Amino acid sequence: IRGGRPYQIAIAPLANHDEFLGYLLLGLKVDQSLLQQVKQVSGAEVAVLDSSGKRYVPVVSTLDAPQLDALRTMLSTMNRVPTGQAFPLTLNGEHWLAYADPLGSSQHVGLALALTSYDSAISDFRAILTEQLLAAVVAALAAIGLSLWLSPRLARPLRELAGAAQSAARGDYKRRFETRGEGEIAQLTRAFDSLLSDLREKSEIENYM
16 A cells, blocks of 8 residues: 555566566556456455554445445444454444455555445345245145145045945946046056946846846
């Protein structure tokens, strides 16, 4: 950080064969446009802090004006910003998690601060849970409605077989069944229809005799 402005510096030595000529310095100004690109990749708010004085001062940030003012107020009360670990911050009543890394090899130069809204993350998580709960309730209601609609239709062949069995027990073998498919109920229906057919033939022979 020079003159309150952060720069990203790359240094490369210059030499002509074995003769050292000096260094080549390439500097890129770290402005809000660059931090916005970092924000798009990381998904976190970013701020660069100048720590050359007695207090930490944000020199460039992706935070909006009220949040930036709250960050300045919060930093003015901190004697030291922890580095290498996440720590909580409260900005305008909103809870954040922050992570600071020193710029260069010394914390006295400045810090790169990444901030993620804890409240926003929890809100999104709760919204997902609410959507999942609603989806589960809708699915359960749909399953119950579907079962109530299907159960009488699925049980109809069994009721017809039960009625035909009661009639056969009274000596009435006139019921006939037409079945389609290869399911277990269809197989049972065809077997029972074959049994009734045999009983009808037997009854007709007995009546003839």
